[in-house]
Amino acid sequence: MSDPIATLIHQHHEADALLARVEGALRGDDWPLAQRCFDEAEQSLLGHFELEEQQLFPAFEAATGMRHGPTAVMRDEHATMRDLLDSCRMQLIAADRDGLLAELDTLLVLIQQHNVKEENVLYPMCALRVADLATLLARSGQPA
Amino acid sequence: MSAAPALAFERAPQPGLVFGCLLPAPWVGVAAGLLLAFGPPDGLPDRFAPLSLSLVHLLALGMLLPVMLGALFQLLPVLAGVPVPLARWLAPGVALCCVGTASALAAGFLQGSALGFRWAGWLGAPLLGLPALAICRAGWRVVAVNASTRMLRHIGIALLLTLLLGGLLASLFGAGLALPLPWLLDWHIAWGLGGWLATLLAGVAATVLPMFWQTPRPPAAAERLLPWLLYIPLALGGLEGAGLLLPWRQMALAGVGLLASLGLFGVLRAARKHDPAWLLWLCALLSWWLVAALGLARDYLPAQWPLGWWLGVLALVGGAVLPVNAMLGKIIPFLVWLHLRRRLPARVRVPPMQSLLRPVWQRAQVASLLLALTALLALPLQPAALALPAGLLFALSQAGLGGLLLSVGWRFIRLQRSLGAGAVGQSEARR
Numbered sequence: 001m002s003d004p005i006a007t008l009i010h011q012h013h014e015a016d017a018l019l020a021r022v023e024g025a026l027r028g029d030d031w032p033l034a035q036r037c038f039d040e041a042e043q044s045l046l047g048h049f050e051l052e053e054q055q056l057f058p059a060f061e062a063a064t065g066m067r068h069g070p071t072a073v074m075r076d077e078h079a080t081m082r083d084l085l086d087s088c089r090m091q092l093i094a095a096d097r098d099g100l101l102a103e104l105d106t107l108l109v110l111i112q113q114h115n116v117k118e119e120n121v122l123y124p125m126c127a128l129r130v131a132d133l134a135t136l137l138a139r140s141g142q143p144a
Numbered sequence: 145m146s147a148a149p150a151l152a153f154e155r156a157p158q159p160g161l162v163f164g165c166l167l168p169a170p171w172v173g174v175a176a177g178l179l180l181a182f183g184p185p186d187g188l189p190d191r192f193a194p195l196s197l198s199l200v201h202l203l204a205l206g207m208l209l210p211v212m213l214g215a216l217f218q219l220l221p222v223l224a225g226v227p228v229p230l231a232r233w234l235a236p237g238v239a240l241c242c243v244g245t246a247s248a249l250a251a252g253f254l255q256g257s258a259l260g261f262r263w264a265g266w267l268g269a270p271l272l273g274l275p276a277l278a279i280c281r282a283g284w285r286v287v288a289v290n291a292s293t294r295m296l297r298h299i300g301i302a303l304l305l306t307l308l309l310g311g312l313l314a315s316l317f318g319a320g321l322a323l324p325l326p327w328l329l330d331w332h333i334a335w336g337l338g339g340w341l342a343t344l345l346a347g348v349a350a351t352v353l354p355m356f357w358q359t360p361r362p363p364a365a366a367e368r369l370l371p372w373l374l375y376i377p378l379a380l381g382g383l384e385g386a387g388l389l390l391p392w393r394q395m396a397l398a399g400v401g402l403l404a405s406l407g408l409f410g411v412l413r414a415a416r417k418h419d420p421a422w423l424l425w426l427c428a429l430l431s432w433w434l435v436a437a438l439g440l441a442r443d444y445l446p447a448q449w450p451l452g453w454w455l456g457v458l459a460l461v462g463g464a465v466l467p468v469n470a471m472l473g474k475i476i477p478f479l480v481w482l483h484l485r486r487r488l489p490a491r492v493r494v495p496p497m498q499s500l501l502r503p504v505w506q507r508a509q510v511a512s513l514l515l516a517l518t519a520l521l522a523l524p525l526q527p528a529a530l531a532l533p534a535g536l537l538f539a540l541s542q543a544g545l546g547g548l549l550l551s552v553g554w555r556f557i558r559l560q561r562s563l564g565a566g567a568v569g570q571s572e573a574r575r
Contacts, residue, residue, distance in 0.1 A: 016358060020415040027418065080485060087493065102498035108416070109478060109497065112355040120290065 165214025177539025269311030295347020431462025
């Protein structure tokens with residue numbers, strides 16, 4: 001596994017850990033911590049989606065000619081996860097603990113199955129097919 | 145060979161096909177519990193008591209097999225990109241065939257009549273062989289890259305062998321012949337519990353534990369153990385039929401112990417231990433670990449210990465019913481959510497999974513199942529007195545799950561109608 005792929009996987013783990021901290025904070029009724037961790041998790045996830053959609057997926061599509069394959073599925077799932085993040089944000093604003101925990105539960109499950117697809121299939125394919133992946137990802141300001 | 149494998153829910157079969165295999169399972173569990181509660185307790189807790197043998201086959205064949213076949217119909221296309229051939233024709237008959245065969249065997253054991261065995265051996269086993277063959281065929285096309293796909297590639301063989309050996313034994317009983325060789329029975333049980341159940345659960349767990357409970361993914365070296373860690377000793381067991389005595393039972397038990405230890409290591413490091421079903425996985429892995437430990441220590445334990453009963457309860461209820469309950473409580477709300485999301489327009493908000501199956505109800509169901517497991521393990525203390533409460537507790541726990549899943553299905557139908565109608569209404573209002 002090359003470094004840029006390890007960085008992308010690290011971003012997955014970082015967001016997972018932050019969302020788990022949101023859940024933990026909510027269980028301890030620590031709303032300020034939940035808010036802070038959710039802000040960080042949201043920022044981390046949206047930044048990661050943007051990196052993939054702006055840099056990685058177009059490069060993969062250009063290298064393979066596959067425009068309606070795995071990247072299209074991943075984009076759809078990003079859209080669903082963005083909707084779920086919005087739902088979480090609404091529950092956070094309403095300070096509805098159970099509602100937020102329920103939305104987080106669905107979001108986490110969706111993220112995990114999405115990550116498995118990316119880490120098992122798409123990233124290894126990108127590592128094989130996309131030339132100079134490290135420079136490409138670094139171009140968007142992400143360390144690679 | 146298929147293309148590179150990926151989780152691809154868009155390739156999953158229609159939900160009705162999978163649900164048809166999964167949803168009857170708890171109700172067969174209810175029947176098994178009631179049979180224990182009100183059946184003839186003579187001979188309990190001996191593993192060869194008619195009631196013990198009936199219950200084993202009701203659970204393994206009537207309850208667990210349809211769930212596992214349904215799971216394979218879903219997992220092969222989703223995890224490995226390989227649909228099961230003829231799944232849409234085979235799936236609708238799976239639950240009926242499994243329950244029918246299990247009932248015929250249960251009747252055979254309880255009444256001592258050859259007719260039940262003949263039905264099971266001559267009709268049930270061949271009919272169940274059809275989905276097993278389809279899974280073997282699909283498995284042949286799976287590219288094995290991790291624990292789950294390694295399991296999917298080879299699991300059909302274990303099912304086929306278990307059914308073949310079981311069909312042979314049932315036919316022998318049906319023809320009025322006595323058990324020819326204890327080895328044949330041991331080999332049937334070993335392929336059923338180790339080759340089929342334990343291997344399938346380990347392969348499924350490698351994907352679903354990280355997905356639903358955020359456990360660490362298994363290390364690559366551990367992933368390569370499947371399925372050979374168990375299949376090699378089980379294959380060596382065949383040589384005993386030719387008179388070559390090898391320690392294959394001990395090797396298989398050690399393999400089960402190693403898989404259970406690896407699983408325990410992951411489950412104890414789960415990020416989402418607060419999920420109600422996490423406890424079921426923990427107890428399931430402890431059960432498999434105990435199966436291995438007790439099985440290996442068998443020769444050094446007091447002869448009066450009811451090891452046969454304990455090993456059966458630990459493997460079938462602790463090791464299999466518990467994770468199957470955990471999975472049903474997760475995968476059905478997830479599939480419902482996913483199908484609603486795919487069917488409804490993007491702007492329509494789909495309620496979260498926890499509003500389909502509330503954690504407080506799931507927690508109560510988990511507690512009732514663990515209580516039932518405890519009662520079943522305690523049964524040998526006073527078999528005649530404890531069979532009734534243990535059976536009723538087990539039936540109650542499964543009725544609870546069955547009721548919860550039916551409520552999820554009912555909400556699926558209602559949400560599909562109401563949200564779909566709402567979405568149509570919104571789009572018409574925009575016009």
